[in-house]
Amino acid sequence: MLxxxxxxxxxxxxxxxxxxxxxxxxSRVYLEAYTSVLTVGKEVLExxxxxxxxxxxxxxxxxxxxxxxxxxxxxxxxxxxxxxxFGATTHSDLILRATKLGIxxxxxxxxxxxxxxxxxxxxLYRFGETVSVVFWxxxxxxxxxxxxxxxxxxxxxxxxxxxxxxxxEQSLENLINFTLNRGRKIYEPPHYMxxxxxxxxxxxxxxxxxxxxxxxxxxxxxxxxxxxxxxAEDQKIAAGTLQQMCTVDLGGPLHSLIITGGSLxxxxxxxxxxxxxxxxxxxxxxxxxx
Amino acid sequence: MLxxxxxxxxxxxxxxxxxxxxxxxxSRVYLEAYTSVLTVGKEVLExxxxxxxxxxxxxxxxxxxxxxxxxxxxxxxxxxxxxxxFGATTHSDLILRATKLGIxxxxxxxxxxxxxxxxxxxxLYRFGETVSVVFWxxxxxxxxxxxxxxxxxxxxxxxxxxxxxxxxEQSLENLINFTLNRGRKIYEPPHYMxxxxxxxxxxxxxxxxxxxxxxxxxxxxxxxxxxxxxxAEDQKIAAGTLQQMCTVDLGGPLHSLIITGGSLxxxxxxxxxxxxxxxxxxxxxxxxxx
Numbered sequence: 001m002l003x004x005x006x007x008x009x010x011x012x013x014x015x016x017x018x019x020x021x022x023x024x025x026x027s028r029v030y031l032e033a034y035t036s037v038l039t040v041g042k043e044v045l046e047x048x049x050x051x052x053x054x055x056x057x058x059x060x061x062x063x064x065x066x067x068x069x070x071x072x073x074x075x076x077x078x079x080x081x082x083x084x085x086f087g088a089t090t091h092s093d094l095i096l097r098a099t100k101l102g103i104x105x106x107x108x109x110x111x112x113x114x115x116x117x118x119x120x121x122x123x124l125y126r127f128g129e130t131v132s133v134v135f136w137x138x139x140x141x142x143x144x145x146x147x148x149x150x151x152x153x154x155x156x157x158x159x160x161x162x163x164x165x166x167x168x169e170q171s172l173e174n175l176i177n178f179t180l181n182r183g184r185k186i187y188e189p190p191h192y193m194x195x196x197x198x199x200x201x202x203x204x205x206x207x208x209x210x211x212x213x214x215x216x217x218x219x220x221x222x223x224x225x226x227x228x229x230x231x232a233e234d235q236k237i238a239a240g241t242l243q244q245m246c247t248v249d250l251g252g253p254l255h256s257l258i259i260t261g262g263s264l265x266x267x268x269x270x271x272x273x274x275x276x277x278x279x280x281x282x283x284x285x286x287x288x289x290x
Numbered sequence: 291m292l293x294x295x296x297x298x299x300x301x302x303x304x305x306x307x308x309x310x311x312x313x314x315x316x317s318r319v320y321l322e323a324y325t326s327v328l329t330v331g332k333e334v335l336e337x338x339x340x341x342x343x344x345x346x347x348x349x350x351x352x353x354x355x356x357x358x359x360x361x362x363x364x365x366x367x368x369x370x371x372x373x374x375x376f377g378a379t380t381h382s383d384l385i386l387r388a389t390k391l392g393i394x395x396x397x398x399x400x401x402x403x404x405x406x407x408x409x410x411x412x413x414l415y416r417f418g419e420t421v422s423v424v425f426w427x428x429x430x431x432x433x434x435x436x437x438x439x440x441x442x443x444x445x446x447x448x449x450x451x452x453x454x455x456x457x458x459e460q461s462l463e464n465l466i467n468f469t470l471n472r473g474r475k476i477y478e479p480p481h482y483m484x485x486x487x488x489x490x491x492x493x494x495x496x497x498x499x500x501x502x503x504x505x506x507x508x509x510x511x512x513x514x515x516x517x518x519x520x521x522a523e524d525q526k527i528a529a530g531t532l533q534q535m536c537t538v539d540l541g542g543p544l545h546s547l548i549i550t551g552g553s554l555x556x557x558x559x560x561x562x563x564x565x566x567x568x569x570x571x572x573x574x575x576x577x578x579x580x
Contacts (some may be wrong), residue, residue: 007384008306008399008400009399010308011308012307013306013307013308013311014306014307014308014398015306015307016298016304016305016306016307017303017304017306017307017310018300018303018304020307022302022442030303036368051577055483063461084401084405084406084408086405086406086408086409086414087405087408087409091556092411092557092560092561095411095561096557096560096561096564099564106461107521108304109297109299109304109403109405109409109520109521110298110306110400111399111401111402111405112401112405112406114404114408114414114415115377115399115401115402115404115405116374116376116399117372117374118374118375118376118377118391119376119399120402121382121385123513124376124377124404124420125404125419125420125421125452126419127419127448128418128419128447129415129416129417129418129445129447130414130415131415132415135512151445155418155441155445157418157419161417181534190439194496211387213404224394230398230399248521267382267386268382270382270386270408271382271385271386274389287453290521
């Protein structure tokens with residue numbers, strides 16, 4: 001059996017009792033290590049779970065799925081995913097491969113950012129399409145996700161922005177010098193987009209739209225919510241304008257950003273006011289209108 | 291401290307290790323008992339958790355919140371919620387009351403239907419606004435949620451339909467005879483809407499729209515996914531037309547229904563094909579187009 005086990009969002013103890021029991025009896029335990037991170041490292045997980053973990057990065061899951069699934073028809077293999085196993089499409093891919101090989105699978109669900117964002121008080125059922133905000137480079141500055149934000153706002157819906165994570169990525173320079181490096185792959189240190197960076201990119205898009213004479217669906221004054229380390233002991237939530245999101249200090253990764261969908265339910269407003277950025281903490285617009 | 295603890299979706303062991311540790315050290319443990327159910331009852335939970343649970347129905351949470359929060363400034367109180375604590379707005383309400391009383395709170399997240407529906411293979415980020423389908427009565431047959439389904443489909447987004455749950459509801463007859471009953475409240479047995487019932491109501495709306503000369507956004511042939519007991523050992527998923535959803539047998543509660551948003555990603559199609567209703571199991575349209 002292939003067990004897809006969600007680890008939740010915080011630390012080692014956010015796994016479910018069932019998930020822990022199952023992984024302890026599996027013959028091999030893989031840890032998916034590229035779409036999200038917990039606040040603790042592999043060693044801490046290994047100690048708490050009492051099992052050796054095999055790190056599976058994107059390349060391995062895509063290229064060596066058959067190794068992961070080896071003997072899973074006669075023994076139990078666990079594939080651990082931060083959050084819930086159905087955040088990223090690649091995990092569907094592993095299930096489909098297993099099914100083709102006649103290997104049964106089971107999913108042990110957990111919280112993911114997709115439902116835990118509700119902790120800020122915005123109502124989950126009022127979220128529209130989720131978007132991904134990627135790191136811009138000098139030559140690649142995609143703005144297309146902004147259309148989805150616009151559509152959501154036109155329909156009065158909030159937008160959850162998942163912020164880019166780069167883990168085990170090769171830089172362009174590395175790729176070009178691949179032969180010089182004698183075929184050895186050199187990876188960049190992992191980096192995670194902050195709410196500040198996402199907000200700055202968004203404001204640049206807003207400026208670009210104004211330059212092109214378009215009416216932007218979002219402005220400096222749009223009410224946003226920045227979230228950091230949701231589910232962890234030291235989680236941080238800050239509600240304020242998009243302008244304020246450029247400077248608010250939320251600490252270390254992972255960050256997410258919500259762009260609200262316009263008119264809020266009174267309960268949503270009251271919950272967000274628990275997290276509003278104090279007026280004097282930022283040089284920008286206050287959020288009295290909250 | 292007030293701890294809001296998600297129990298997940300299946301049985302007693304779907305609580306997180308952290309959630310279990312916390313509830314065991316709380317002075318009082320409430321179980322919210324009106325927005326969802328697990329596959330096991332209160333007694334099974336009590337035995338596994340090793341704690342007595344105080345059932346909190348809707349009336350108590352709304353009217354006696356201060357009892358729930360009593361002494362939570364000097365001791366720890368746990369409020370257990372099936373799924374995740376941020377599915378229903380009433381839990382924001384409890385947090386706001388606590389905050390006003392100066393009581394700190396913490397949330398221990400878990401899977402909820404809002405993210406666990408991903409198990410059918412449809413991509414979570416492509417879901418639009420979630421709708422609730424309520425039991426119709428002879429005199430109250432709301433169709434307004436259908437507009438949201440339409441808007442989602444126009445935007446190519448899937449719609450998760452949460453199906454009605456009636457727990458500890460008084461019948462209209464009971465309410466009328468309240469004085470005759472000497473003020474004693476008599477409750478209906480709990481009932482849960484099935485995918486069959488939801489699909490039948492939807493098809494009635496489609497017929498009504500046709501009678502009014504409107505072009506319905508959904509037809510008998512629209513691809514849907516019925517889900518039952520998501521996260522439990524005996525979970526069932528069936529992909530087929532809305533017509534097929536009227537007769538498909540998914541077993542006991544809880545049920546949910548997804549109305550797909552039109553064009554599917556190849557991976558979504560491939561995943562759904564794992565759950566497609568066999569052609570000969572239904573008198574209605576086949577789903578060869580899947």
